Amino acid sequence: RVKEKWAVSHPKHPPTRLALQHFDATYAVQLGQLWPSARVALLSERKYGALLNNFSNDDVLAELQANGCRDFISNTDTEAQPCLEQESIDHPVKKSDDDAQQLPPLQLSPNIKCVVFPRGDITRFKPARPDAYRLLGYYLLDAASVLPCLALDVQEGHSVLDLCAAPGGKTLALLQTQAIRFLCVNDSSVSRTLRLRKVLQSYVPKPFLTDQNLRITSFDGTKWGEIERNTFDRVLVDVPCTTDRHSLMEDDNNIFSKNRTGEKRRLPQVQLELLLAGIEAACPGGEIMYSTCTLSHIQNQSVVEQAIHLAREMHGIDLEVVDLKPLTHMFRETFHFTPELPLGEMVIPHLAANFGPIYMCKLRRLT
Ligand code: SAM
Numbered sequence: 001r002v003k004e005k006w007a008v009s010h011p012k013h014p015p016t017r018l019a020l021q022h023f024d025a026t027y028a029v030q031l032g033q034l035w036p037s038a039r040v041a042l043l044s045e046r047k048y049g050a051l052l053n054n055f056s057n058d059d060v061l062a063e064l065q066a067n068g069c070r071d072f073i074s075n076t077d078t079e080a081q082p083c084l085e086q087e088s089i090d091h092p093v094k095k096s097d098d099d100a101q102q103l104p105p106l107q108l109s110p111n112i113k114c115v116v117f118p119r120g121d122i123t124r125f126k127p128a129r130p131d132a133y134r135l136l137g138y139y140l141l142d143a144a145s146v147l148p149c150l151a152l153d154v155q156e157g158h159s160v161l162d163l164c165a166a167p168g169g170k171t172l173a174l175l176q177t178q179a180i181r182f183l184c185v186n187d188s189s190v191s192r193t194l195r196l197r198k199v200l201q202s203y204v205p206k207p208f209l210t211d212q213n214l215r216i217t218s219f220d221g222t223k224w225g226e227i228e229r230n231t232f233d234r235v236l237v238d239v240p241c242t243t244d245r246h247s248l249m250e251d252d253n254n255i256f257s258k259n260r261t262g263e264k265r266r267l268p269q270v271q272l273e274l275l276l277a278g279i280e281a282a283c284p285g286g287e288i289m290y291s292t293c294t295l296s297h298i299q300n301q302s303v304v305e306q307a308i309h310l311a312r313e314m315h316g317i318d319l320e321v322v323d324l325k326p327l328t329h330m331f332r333e334t335f336h337f338t339p340e341l342p343l344g345e346m347v348i349p350h351l352a353a354n355f356g357p358i359y360m361c362k363l364r365r366l367t
Pocket of ligand 1: 171239
């Protein structure tokens with residue numbers, strides 16, 4: 001009989017347990033009564049959404065609908081679709097639901113479609129099948145991660161930078177708009193950039209992936225300002241973070257492992273530098289979306305606050321925060337949002353709708 005090497009291969013303090021201890025200590029204070037239910041949800045199986053691939057010939061939507069799914073983007077309460085309004089950083093204007101219903105419709109790309117199973121239904125999606133041209137019909141992702149792409153509001157002819165793009169779920173969502181004139185996708189990790197290339201090849205026809213309309217790079221995004229400034233209409237800054245759900249569920253590649261302590265400690269600084277680089281890369285009038293998949297205040301609101309301050313101090317760039325309340329109002333049946341967040345919006349995991357966490361904050365360059 002072979003004796004198990006359990007004691008040798010399993011650390012005394014697995015990273016998942018360290019993550020839970022850390023979250024219990026910080027989120028109980030930060031989220032108060034919301035933490036116990038978010039905690040249960042984070043420790044349970046996550047729920048996926050299927051981002052439909054408009055480039056595929058197969059009509060997978062009908063098939064998915066027949067299985068009980070619905071497109072949560074098109075099938076919302078259209079009466080309650082207000083437009084995104086600006087919000088002053090010093091005097092945030094929080095609109096009530098009644099106010100929100102009085103505003104004109106929200107401008108969202110009609111081409112981004114994402115289907116989910118109903119609330120409380122935890123059926124899993126089957127893997128997507130290739131069509132006659134070997135393109136896959138849908139991409140599985142946390143449905144809440146489509147929200148920053150929708151809220152970025154890409155319009156016809158825009159140039160777009162996706163600064164931390166791999167493995168490419170949000171890049172694919174942005175491409176579904178079919179409105180982008182030029183897309184620049186970057187990720188500092190060479191191996192993850194290779195994965196991103198493969199994802200694009202599996203979902204997007206070759207004519208859309210030429211040098212004229214797409215550039216793929218593996219630069220350190222914090223240095224982007226040294227390469228290109230005042231250029232892009234839209235910039236997505238989807239930063240590396242403590243990836244709370246992964247950190248609680250997987251010991252492999254976990255940022256709470258002892259040998260990654262330094263990397264974890266540096267995260268807020270790296271996030272700040274990436275957001276500042278994204279702000280510099282946007283053109284005046286351009287819009288920047290900052291997003292994470294953590295509930296951490298230090299990695300979310302604090303980073304945005306500092307970036308707004310430093311953009312003005314260091315680069316003379318004034319920014320306004322775009323109010324995303326209309327968006328949360330529109331998708332309130334599908335996701336649980338943290339109420340009354342002073343800056344940005346956050347999808348908080350819940351057993352009945354186990355999506356997120358996703359934090360997002362949209363900035364607009366005034367100068
Ligand atoms: N946007 C991606 C998606 O939707 O599939 C997920 C991005 S993931 C949250 C963060 C990414 O940032 C990782 O792929 C990581 O390699 C990359 N990253 C980390 N540091 C970076 C840096 N300094 N510059 C650019 N990318 C970086």
